[in-house]
Amino acid sequence: MTDVRLNMAKVEAEAAVRPRRRPGGARARERAAWGFVAPALIAIGVFFAVPVFAALLLSLTDFDIYALADLDNVRFIGVQNYERLFGNPLFWGAMKNTGLFAVLGVPLSIAASLAAAVILNARVVKWRPLWRVIFFAPFVTTLVATAVLWNYLLHTRYGVINWAISSVGLSPVDWLGQPSTSIPAILMFVVWKIFGYNMLIFLAVLQTVPDDLYEAARIDGAGVWKRFTHVTLPAIAPTLLLVSIISVASFFQLFAEPYVMTQGGPAQSTVTVLYFMYEEGFKWWNLGSASAVAFVLFVCILAVTLVQLAVAKRMGAYE
Template identity: 70%
Template sequence: MTAWRRVEEARAGWLMTGPALAAILLFFLLPAAASLVLSFTDFDIYALADIGNLRFVGLQNYQRLLDNPLFWKAMTNSLLFVVIGTPFVVLLSLFAAMLVNSRWLSWRPLWRVALFAPYVTTLVATSVVWRYLLHTRYGLVNYLLSRIDIAPIDWLGSPTASLPAILLFVGWKTFGYNMIIFLAALQTVPSELDEAARIDGAGRCTRLRHVTLPAIAPTLLLVSLLTVAAMFQLFAEPYVMTQGGPAGSTVTILYFMYEEGFKWWNLGSGAAVAFLLFLCILAVTLVQLGVAKRGGAL
């Protein structure tokens, strides 16, 4: 290959990828850099009216956040969603994918559509249904609990019950997307491996552990990374269901950032929250990648 041909191929490559790279730079990297710069300023509603009111404050926004109990409450809630919600959603998605992929299940296309439907359904519409299901007096959940002599639970009004209720709603709303990813991975696992293990006398759990899971390990890592990032960025579900209450029990870090930036108009402080959230997601992602590399998933 001549040097001129290599130059032409490189130029063609840049011409084809240039628009996408420009969009990434314009809509992702530049706003991220601007947000980082704003986190070191006191950018607020007065600075919006007159840029002359903008002042550089250094690390004061970060110091004020670290001294704010509500910030730590939001961070704790987000970590609870990550620690509890990630395994719950991943396992639920994997179970649903294996169910839909099983040979004995009839009408599999219909099941795929039915299980994926919650993910594409409007959040506001589904939240209305779930608020009715979880209603203290008239909800279906408490009615079923009363049939086994369990007292009604104030699912959305109790600080102890509201977070599990939101977690159930989030799991039901989001597992369909991960299910489709798992289903695509399961369909690439050679059936000969499973049949050979079955002939050797391996049970269902043994085949799952030694055949299926190793074969879909990269997909399992991908779904885990996406779910962790999604759990850290929960906002719409607590906002629609409980408005962060009661007593801040469902305030997530993204909900806290929203209130700082767009309720109190402390945009500099909101930008600082966004950067801290980015660092948290990055740290957890690096830990997951390290564990996966040692486990052979990468």
């Protein structure tokens, strides 16, 4: 008992002589933290928030080429740009094409990148670093240059793809000249271009899955497919959600691919929402209408992302 009292007295004595924290210490650290992040916040405000707010105001005006010459020609028209937009059949055609690109392209690109990552993660594959470089190389190459190259590959008379088709006795296909094949042709190019990036993300998370889980599943008699569905997929579910959100946003913002490969044709079959926005703003100089298209596209991407998050949460992909 005496020892306990002595220890308590010692603790109290040390506490008495210990220097107390100044009341302003926490506030000083908080001010220092805000000082460090202030430059980044100012940059975001100047180069992101302000332009977005300005574009929103622009979408409520009839800003056009005449307004570029004299700002007195600008009129505030409210939501008329949005009303005209929703009554424009070309806009709904662009929405349908964009939705088709996303519905077909997102699962295809995720499946291709995940399959490549699983194969490269296997220890039986030789020269894995070389294959990673080969698969990732299309992502870092210039988009316009590779799109022009694919135009030659898909050429009806001189393209390598049609040469391969003709060599087995089939008729050449006008890949970029028919509405029925133009979207699949562009999809092939887009998936080839971006799947290496998603593959590296999947490969990184696959290497964090403990080998003990696979060993336990193998001992329980689980085959390759069951190990993939019961071990791999649950372990990478949050990353799968991230990649799906990124892929949806990417496919909703397709522009350079149809612009370079088909110029929106044939018969407007590859006009996307972003391509339609480009034409409204920089071909017809209806900048107010183009800003309205941008905000409609933003709302669509936001809505799809929220649906993805809700479905993933219901399935337990994240908490």
